[in-house]
Amino acid sequence: MTDTPTTETPSTDRVDERPATDGAPSADDVAPAASGDAVTVEHGELVGPEGEGGAAEVVEEPETNSVTEPAKVMRIGSMVKQLLDEVRQAPLDEASRERLAEVYERSVVELSEALSPDLQQELQLLTLPFDEDSIPTESELRVAQAQLVGWLEGLFHGIQATLFAQQLAARQQLEQMRQLPPGAQPGMPGQMPQQQERPGTYL
DSSP states (O other): OOOOOOOOOOOOOOOOOSOOOTTOOOTTTSOOOOOTTOOEEETTEEEOTTSOBOSOOOOOOOOOSOBSOHHHHHHHHHHHHHHHHHHHHSOOOHHHHHHHHHHHHHHHHHHHHTBOHHHHHHHHHHSOOOOTTSOOOHHHHHHHHHHHHHHHHHHHHHHHHHHHHHHHHHHHHHHHHHTSOTTOOTTOTTOOOOOOOOOOOOO
């Protein structure tokens, strides 16, 4: 008998020719790129991602101790001061004292309308009303008007101090803007002053 040679059939298993991906990070393993421009606002100040304070833009707080109509307050203050001078210089009859009491009370009302709520409360606590059953005496009128004039003078000094502080802050902000590099804007987080580039020395 003649042995029939057997022919080996090649394996039909297909070899995956794709490049091995062992050690390559998957999509889930890739962390998203951290954005360096993200900022948060804490207590009215711009803060960087790690709590670094940048050039902050302060959130404005509600106004206190403010005067909504400065010109009106100054006019009423000048009028009350002039009336106080009149009371000191000449004796007043009953009708004049009654009239001055009405002007005084009306002046307090008009002043309150031109002030912030906290100043309104302070003014109401300091200005005591006259007795409705009797006409105030000259002494009572002088004391009340002198008290109001003194309070207004203190208010004017406060306004002047506030205006001076605002002018100083604006001047400082202008100086800072002049020192910024071209094209930069004040208040940008992570902003550094412009530096001259120098070639490094390598050994």
